[in-house]
Amino acid sequence: xxxxxxxxxxxxxxxxxxxxxxxxxxxxxxxxxxxxxxxxxxxxxxxxxxxxxxxxxxxxxxxxxxxxxxxxxxxxxxxxxxxxxxxxxxxxxxxxxxxxxxxxxxxxxxxxxxx
Numbered sequence: 001x002x003x004x005x006x007x008x009x010x011x012x013x014x015x016x017x018x019x020x021x022x023x024x025x026x027x028x029x030x031x032x033x034x035x036x037x038x039x040x041x042x043x044x045x046x047x048x049x050x051x052x053x054x055x056x057x058x059x060x061x062x063x064x065x066x067x068x069x070x071x072x073x074x075x076x077x078x079x080x081x082x083x084x085x086x087x088x089x090x091x092x093x094x095x096x097x098x099x100x101x102x103x104x105x106x107x108x109x110x111x112x113x114x115x
Contacts (some may be wrong), residue, residue, distance in 0.1 A: 066095040 067076055080093040 013052045046112070063094075068097045071096050 065076060065080070067073075076093070078094050079096060083091055083093050
């Protein structure tokens with residue numbers, strides 16, 4: 001066995017793997033730059049339409065949500081904050097009701113259904 005040939009094959013393999021990784025990193029970076037430019041141009045085009053959007057109502061103008069008995073005010077506040085954060089204040093919370101537990105029913109149906 002020739003030790004020199006083995007070393008050359010090993011070094012060539014390592015250089016080739018890292019070279020391709022660097023090439024992939026460069027390709028992904030260039031694609032990111034291209035998509036950033038496309039996104040910025042779309043934001044510039046959409047900016048005038050956003051300025052014409054109606055103003056968001058103040059919290060004092062909004063009616064209090066209907067809350068089912070047994071649901072704490074902290075839970076209502078968290079749900080309202082999540083809705084406001086996800087929609088940018090576009091939607092408001094009108095009612096909070098407990099939902100039935102369909103996961104338990106689905107588990108029972110899964111175990112008891114015939115094959």
